[in-house]
Amino acid sequence: MRWVRKISLRFHSLLHKDAVERDLDEELRFHIERQSAENIAAGMAPAEARRAAQIEFGGTESFKEDCREARKVNHIQEFSRDIRFGLRMLRKNPGFTAVAVLTLALGIGACTAIFSAVNPILFEPLPYPHADRILMIWDRSDGGARGSVTFGTYRELVKRAANFDSIAVMKSWQPTSSGARTPQRLNGQNVSSTYFRVLGVSPALGRDFQASDDIPNGPKVAILSNGLWKRQFGSDPTVIGRQITLTEDASFLRGNDDTYLVIGVMPAGFEDVLAPTAEIWSPLQYDWAVSTSESREWGHHLHMVGRLRSNSTLNQGRQELDLIANMQVPAYPRPPWASLKLGFIVDSLQDDVTRGVKPALLSILGAVMLVLLIACVNVTNLLLARGSQRRGEFAVRTALGAERPRLIRQLLTESLLLAAFGGVLGIAVAVIAVRALVALAPAGLPRASAIGLDGWVLAFTIGLTALIGVLAGVIPAVHASRNSPHSGLQEGSRRTAGGHQWTRGILVVAEIALALILLVGAGLLLRSLARLFSVAPGFDASDLLTMQVQESGHGYIKDSVRWRFFAEAQDAVHRIPGVTAAAFTSILPLTSDREEYGAQFEKDKPGSGQDVFLYGVTPGYFELMGIPLQRGRFLDAHDTTGSPVAVVINASFAKRMFANGDPIGQRLKLGPQKGWDTIVGVVGDVRQESLAADVPDAVYINTTQWEWGDTVLSLVVRGHADVALLAPAIKQAIWSVDKDQPIVRVSTMSELLAASAAERHFVFVLFEAFGIVALTLAAIGIYGVLSGSVTERLREIGVRMALGATPTRILALILRQGMTLTAIGAVLGLMGAALASQALITLLFGITPLDPVTYFGVIALMLIVSAIACWVPAWRAARVDPAITLRAE
Amino acid sequence: MSKPTDLVQGTLDLLILKTMAAEPMHGWAIAQRIRNVSKNILQVNQGALYPALHRLEQQGWITAVWGESENNRRAKYYSLTKDGKKYLQREEKNWDRLSKAIGVVLRTV
Numbered sequence: 001m002r003w004v005r006k007i008s009l010r011f012h013s014l015l016h017k018d019a020v021e022r023d024l025d026e027e028l029r030f031h032i033e034r035q036s037a038e039n040i041a042a043g044m045a046p047a048e049a050r051r052a053a054q055i056e057f058g059g060t061e062s063f064k065e066d067c068r069e070a071r072k073v074n075h076i077q078e079f080s081r082d083i084r085f086g087l088r089m090l091r092k093n094p095g096f097t098a099v100a101v102l103t104l105a106l107g108i109g110a111c112t113a114i115f116s117a118v119n120p121i122l123f124e125p126l127p128y129p130h131a132d133r134i135l136m137i138w139d140r141s142d143g144g145a146r147g148s149v150t151f152g153t154y155r156e157l158v159k160r161a162a163n164f165d166s167i168a169v170m171k172s173w174q175p176t177s178s179g180a181r182t183p184q185r186l187n188g189q190n191v192s193s194t195y196f197r198v199l200g201v202s203p204a205l206g207r208d209f210q211a212s213d214d215i216p217n218g219p220k221v222a223i224l225s226n227g228l229w230k231r232q233f234g235s236d237p238t239v240i241g242r243q244i245t246l247t248e249d250a251s252f253l254r255g256n257d258d259t260y261l262v263i264g265v266m267p268a269g270f271e272d273v274l275a276p277t278a279e280i281w282s283p284l285q286y287d288w289a290v291s292t293s294e295s296r297e298w299g300h301h302l303h304m305v306g307r308l309r310s311n312s313t314l315n316q317g318r319q320e321l322d323l324i325a326n327m328q329v330p331a332y333p334r335p336p337w338a339s340l341k342l343g344f345i346v347d348s349l350q351d352d353v354t355r356g357v358k359p360a361l362l363s364i365l366g367a368v369m370l371v372l373l374i375a376c377v378n379v380t381n382l383l384l385a386r387g388s389q390r391r392g393e394f395a396v397r398t399a400l401g402a403e404r405p406r407l408i409r410q411l412l413t414e415s416l417l418l419a420a421f422g423g424v425l426g427i428a429v430a431v432i433a434v435r436a437l438v439a440l441a442p443a444g445l446p447r448a449s450a451i452g453l454d455g456w457v458l459a460f461t462i463g464l465t466a467l468i469g470v471l472a473g474v475i476p477a478v479h480a481s482r483n484s485p486h487s488g489l490q491e492g493s494r495r496t497a498g499g500h501q502w503t504r505g506i507l508v509v510a511e512i513a514l515a516l517i518l519l520v521g522a523g524l525l526l527r528s529l530a531r532l533f534s535v536a537p538g539f540d541a542s543d544l545l546t547m548q549v550q551e552s553g554h555g556y557i558k559d560s561v562r563w564r565f566f567a568e569a570q571d572a573v574h575r576i577p578g579v580t581a582a583a584f585t586s587i588l589p590l591t592s593d594r595e596e597y598g599a600q601f602e603k604d605k606p607g608s609g610q611d612v613f614l615y616g617v618t619p620g621y622f623e624l625m626g627i628p629l630q631r632g633r634f635l636d637a638h639d640t641t642g643s644p645v646a647v648v649i650n651a652s653f654a655k656r657m658f659a660n661g662d663p664i665g666q667r668l669k670l671g672p673q674k675g676w677d678t679i680v681g682v683v684g685d686v687r688q689e690s691l692a693a694d695v696p697d698a699v700y701i702n703t704t705q706w707e708w709g710d711t712v713l714s715l716v717v718r719g720h721a722d723v724a725l726l727a728p729a730i731k732q733a734i735w736s737v738d739k740d741q742p743i744v745r746v747s748t749m750s751e752l753l754a755a756s757a758a759e760r761h762f763v764f765v766l767f768e769a770f771g772i773v774a775l776t777l778a779a780i781g782i783y784g785v786l787s788g789s790v791t792e793r794l795r796e797i798g799v800r801m802a803l804g805a806t807p808t809r810i811l812a813l814i815l816r817q818g819m820t821l822t823a824i825g826a827v828l829g830l831m832g833a834a835l836a837s838q839a840l841i842t843l844l845f846g847i848t849p850l851d852p853v854t855y856f857g858v859i860a861l862m863l864i865v866s867a868i869a870c871w872v873p874a875w876r877a878a879r880v881d882p883a884i885t886l887r888a889e
Numbered sequence: 890m891s892k893p894t895d896l897v898q899g900t901l902d903l904l905i906l907k908t909m910a911a912e913p914m915h916g917w918a919i920a921q922r923i924r925n926v927s928k929n930i931l932q933v934n935q936g937a938l939y940p941a942l943h944r945l946e947q948q949g950w951i952t953a954v955w956g957e958s959e960n961n962r963r964a965k966y967y968s969l970t971k972d973g974k975k976y977l978q979r980e981e982k983n984w985d986r987l988s989k990a991i992g993v994v995l996r997t998v
Contacts, residue, residue, distance in 0.1 A: 002949035002972045009947060023955075027916065027965045028939065030958070034917040035935070037960065058936035066940035071947055 104422025107375030109429025203264030415473025512825025818870030
């Protein structure tokens with residue numbers, strides 16, 4: 001309580017200065033009048049009484065000053081004097097001020113922007129109550145990768161795991177809302193009824209899912225996101241209880257009932273980090289009886305999250321799940337592909353969603369810190385240079401009685417002022433930079449919607465600014481105040497290179513070293529990108545246009561009708577002038593599309609098997625994509641309903657399974673299939689997830705021979721020249737077959753190629769920008785130091801020339817001074833880079849963090865730039881006329 | 890301006906706090922009371938009282954309100970805060986210990 005009183009009193013004294021002064025006057029006046037009254041009562045004459053009272057009291061003004069001092073008002077007034085003086089000094093040197101403020105603004109702005117992106121993703125807890133208790137649970141698959149779980153496993157964990165409050169499973173769901181004028185595809189999730197309970201968020205309107213919603217053939221209910229509710233229903237609260245029409249993407253799984261009852265709307269701030277674009281949720285409605293192992297309940301296609309009980313820890317949760325995995329009980333039989341023999345991978349939800357981007361974000365954060373450090377060093381250097389110009393001023397002030405702490409405080413006030421201006425401008429820079437960052441950010445960035453300047457970020461910036469003000473100011477302040485007034489006054493005009501030249505040299509070395517570290521990072525990323533784009537995708541990516549076509553509606557429940565639609569659409573597209581070929585595939589290379597099934601070979605014992613990527617394609621797909629045939633034949637139009645099922649496998653799968661034999665004619669079974677498929681061909685490998693990812697084992701099958709096929713297929717079109725221009729004509733052609741089918745994700749294959757390297761590209765762009773800023777600052781730094789040194793050594797240079805030194809030797813002298821600093825900085829920087837580049841290791845591709853080409857290239861760049869920066873002052877020194885400099889003294 | 894030494898300052902603070910412990914008082918009355926009670930031995934420099942009062946107020950030991958004086962004038966009355974009362978008790982004990990110790994030293998050495 002006492003400190004509250006103290007602070008409010010301090011503020012009162014400061015804000016109501018006049019009132020406080022009046023009170024003080026009145027208080028003292030009362031005392032003197034009271035004393036005079038006393039004196040009069042004792043028999044003095046009024047005038048005499050007053051005088052005596054005044055004398056007894058003492059010097060009013062000096063006591064008043066003591067009272068003010070007691071109220072600590074003076075310090076604040078002194079501080080505001082310092083600020084006024086500092087502002088005047090900064091205004092007097094607009095050039096210096098502008099350079100310093102801009103440098104700091106760039107550094108602070110970049111740092112703030114990056115922090116505002118990194119903070120919500122890595123440091124802030126997820127926007128759920130007790131978010132640290134939410135765990136992501138994966139099957140550990142062969143090779144230790146994270147695998148999707150089965151509903152059977154979910155059922156077993158729900159019954160057996162005691163450390164969890166609730167567990168939920170979900171899968172993505174993309175229904176088409178066909179009520180509107182043009183069909184619209186929504187992103188959503190099918191979830192178990194516990195989903196929102198695990199996240200700890202309840203609908204703002206209506207009710208949450210309950211167990212009775214989540215049963216096979218249960219009620220068709222849906223919960224909407226706030227955004228969808230606003231957009232489609234104009235925030236109408238009566239939407240609860242209303243029927244909406246949605247068409248399933250897998251209508252054959254659910255029958256043809258497609259009206260949904262809206263039961264809830266999520267709150268406005270709700271963020272589904274597991275599916276950032278999800279706008280609608282409906283119950284999964286899987287069968288808890290988990291009857292046969294062929295059913296979808298045993299397919300690895302669900303994601304699982306769990307919420308720990310309040311008294312359980314992450315490790316307890318992990319141990320319990322591993323125990324359950326190891327100890328199978330008869331009540332919960334497991335098929336071989338869900339035997340859980342490798343256990344689970346369990347992480348907090350936050351770690352799980354940020355796992356992929358953490359190294360990239362941390363290295364960006366590190367890089368921007370380096371930039372800020374360089375900016376700081378540069379401003380320190382500027383302040384030092386100015387300090388040496390102001391030596392006379394400080395000497396005079398010291399001689400007039402200013403004490404050293406007082407001088408240091410004055411100088412720190414000036415550097416804090418610079419930092420404050422830099423900070424304010426930096427926030428403006430950050431506002432722009434954040435916008436650019438969000439635009440640049442790779443699509444997979446989690447929590448991208450939370451990026452922005454908020455209170456935390458501003459607090460960070462203010463703290464950073466204060467820190468910089470002190471850091472950049474302290475060395476120059478101590479330096480400037482150290483000189484004795486005697487030498488300062490005496491030196492007057494004659495200048496010699498003193499100790500501060502040393503300090504400035506060290507700072508320049510630091511700058512060069514830091515810049516080199518950044519440049520090596522940028523260089524390594526550039527080389528990685530070049531390597532990455534030289535990877536062959538396994539098909540001809542030029543002149544390809546892709547788009548996702550979905551067929552939906554009652555007419556397509558029967559497979560034959562569905563395939564007729566796709567076949568007719570393919571024909572219609574093919575007829576467009578400029579199109580040379582068109583085909584459909586269920587999963588498109590270089591996208592996040594994935595459809596995995598267990599493959600079981602006839603030659604192996606039952607129960608063994610492995611996951612493969614399954615491509616459902618239409619005839620002509622291989623020829624269109626330019627995927628080479630290595631053995632056997634391609635799939636063609638004769639492999640269709642009714643004929644024996646034919647599949648084609650990719651080269652790496654063939655090599656792994658049939659190292660010495662011929663795969664042609666071998667038979668295998670995929671996922672839920674009952675009969676055997678015959679391998680008729682082997683084709684070249686295709687990069688699926690990205691250029692950097694390994695080639696997965698792949699099996700191709702004609703869509704007409706795959707009865708579990710999705711109703712969403714990607715259309716691939718090859719055309720002449722600019723294929724992007726064909727998009728409207730292609731859409732028209734498809735709609736001429738059926739006008740109700742949504743078409744989404746239109747993009748050229750080269751765009752997909754670029755997007756698959758988007759994360760590396762993002763990091764590279766930032767490193768490149770930071771590297772250029774760092775290089776520029778380092779060049780300015782070395783130029784500043786050298787030209788300062790030349791100015792101070794003019795006399796010496798003059799003497800040297802008078803004694804016979806040629807201009808070339810003077811040039812060499814100054815160049816040597818600059819290049820020595822560069823060389824020392826480069827050596828230190830190389831050591832730093834060798835260490836720091838280890839942090840980039842997950843972002844590199846095809847090169848080591850010690851890639852010699854990068855290091856030599858960066859050193860060469862650094863030497864060239866600093867040679868240019870050194871050349872200008874050296875050239876000036878070489879043109880010194882000894883007669884003029886010597887006479888000037 | 891020479892400032893009083895710590896001992897003198899601390900003593901003055903103690904006297905002021907003790908004096909106003911019973912009831913709120915204005916500056917003149919405090920000075921008067923100290924003089925009377927100490928039988929004119931302790932003469933507080935009247936002007937020096939005020940910086941001390943302001944400092945004690947700033948430190949949160951006392952608080953001030955404007956009120957009406959015995960001769961119907963506006964006067965600033967000081968009284969102890971809760972923290973001030975505790976502080977006074979602590980300081981009184983310290984003073985007792987100190988003066989006893991000094992007494993012992995003076996008698997034995």
